[in-house]
Amino acid sequence: MSLTYRQRRFTALEAAGWSERAAAYDRLTGRVTAALAEPLLDDAGVAAGARVLDVGCGTGAVCALAARRGALPTGVDVAAGMLAEARRRHPGLAFAEADAAALPFPAGSFDAAVGNFVLNHLPAPEAAVAELARVLAPGGALALSLWDLPARNRWLGIVGEAIAEVGVPTPAEIAAGPASYRFAERGALLGLLRGAGLTGARVREVSTVVRCAGPDELWEGLLCGSVRASTTILRQPQAVRRRLREAVERRARAYRTRAGLELPARAFIGAGRVR
Secondary structure (H helix, E strand, O other): OOOOHHHHHHHHHHHHHHHHHHHHHHHOHHHHHHHOHHHHHHHOOOOOOOEEEEEOOOOOHHHHHHHHOOOEEEEEEOOHHHHHHHHHHOOOOEEEEOEOOEOOOOOOOEEEEEEEOOHHHOOOHHHHHHHHHHOEEEEEEEEEEEEOOOOOOHHHHHHHHHHHHHOOOOOHHHHOOOOOOOOOOHHHHHHHHHHOOOEEEEEEEEEEEEEEOOHHHHHHHHHHOOOHHHHHHHOOOHHHHHHHHHHHHHHHHHHEEOOEEEEEEEEEEEEEEOO
16 A cells, blocks of 8 residues: 555654663563553464464564564564664564555465554554554454553553643644544444454453652653653653643642652554455
């Protein structure tokens, strides 16, 4: 599939942004997403000997977990910096630069495909899911995770609320991207999977807790572990950034514990099989 100019521009923003943040990604976001990799692989039925494609592989955490199960993973990402970090951390695994909507693999190349929190980064999600289905062998499984709505996913929700409170405008190239929570509803995610021809489509909820030592770790982790939110924040004057940080910290107080902060995080995993 050929992307439009706006879609290509957004993809380039994401690729550059994640490349810049690759080394620091695990300060917070990488730890959170890796914690939900196990149920994702479970829902894709990943076991020993399975050929697995991980789309939006980032620093390679899901691929490494699949390899520990005895599977044969291949990770792809549009961010060259993320791929460099993945290869450094996991030198024995296969990684390639590729767009989810135009995968460089023949039909039927994999027994399973997964995408850990990649859907909201794809400018053409329907095309990407159809492409993932194409590269699966008959009976192969696809599993995709994505975050729930901000009201139930507080570690990200408080950031969006702070940006709205301060009244910070969204940069044009970010506004051109996909809606972050378009599929954060059971029916919408089921529709996406069924629209790609998957059978036995199902969606379940998974929850975890994001733990931070305090507001500093939360703030710095968010800046290192997001592209759209952090780009929006970092383009503001220092005075506006201070107001944004104060708004985030004020909301984070509701989640204080003796150990620091514990913020609820909830996601969906949607899965199905090709015929």
